[in-house]
Amino acid sequence: MPMTQEDGELDSLVRKRIRALRVAQGWSLEELAARAKVSQSTLSRIENGRRRLALDQLVTLARALDTSLDQLVETASDDVVSNPTVDGAHGQLRWPIKAEPGMTVIRQRVTEPPPDNPARLRAHPGREWLVVLSGTAILLLGNRRLRIETNQAAEFPTMLPHAIGAEGGPCELLGIFDRDARRGHQRGEGAEKADAPAPSGRPRP
Numbered sequence: 001m002p003m004t005q006e007d008g009e010l011d012s013l014v015r016k017r018i019r020a021l022r023v024a025q026g027w028s029l030e031e032l033a034a035r036a037k038v039s040q041s042t043l044s045r046i047e048n049g050r051r052r053l054a055l056d057q058l059v060t061l062a063r064a065l066d067t068s069l070d071q072l073v074e075t076a077s078d079d080v081v082s083n084p085t086v087d088g089a090h091g092q093l094r095w096p097i098k099a100e101p102g103m104t105v106i107r108q109r110v111t112e113p114p115p116d117n118p119a120r121l122r123a124h125p126g127r128e129w130l131v132v133l134s135g136t137a138i139l140l141l142g143n144r145r146l147r148i149e150t151n152q153a154a155e156f157p158t159m160l161p162h163a164i165g166a167e168g169g170p171c172e173l174l175g176i177f178d179r180d181a182r183r184g185h186q187r188g189e190g191a192e193k194a195d196a197p198a199p200s201g202r203p204r205p
Helices: 005-024 029-036 040-048 055-064 179-195
Strands: 085-087 092-096 104-110 127-141 144-148 153-157 162-177
Touching: 005 040, 029 040, 029 055, 040 055, 104 127, 127 179, 144 153, 162 179
Parallel strands: none
Antiparallel strands: 085 092, 092 104, 104 162, 127 144, 127 153, 127 162
């Protein structure tokens, strides 16, 4: 059965991936060959396209490279570039992480200082990681008040009551939320809207 162009591209990709994984581990051809129990010349021919890829050898090489056969033969994704979802109400851009369903990357401009009222600190299941892209952020975390400068990052379990604000002018944040943390923030945003006073100044019914 003749090899199609698609088969040829996958074949080439797998060979490049084997070499790239070997180099990333800092291993010579000899070292990987010893780990995979194949001859150095066989491995060299596999990487250079001078030997047909055999399934049993790919399984052995995947194990030696500390990966799986599925990952070794995974095809290139067509949807490499993605556009953000814009949330104008909260000044946010959001990107889902396709390889980790439920994970979300959010870029947000923060202009308000952190809340004075401890009741406005939120706690919910999950973990959150954020980096300050510009400006200075203040993270209230439990009983602590942490100052996060440009290019500094923070990672914390969101079961600790927390809130974040800007200091000395607006700041830009990039955050990564797991599924639970994102849901907790969505619920928190909904609760803040419900607690906000009506336009006349009277509480909402």
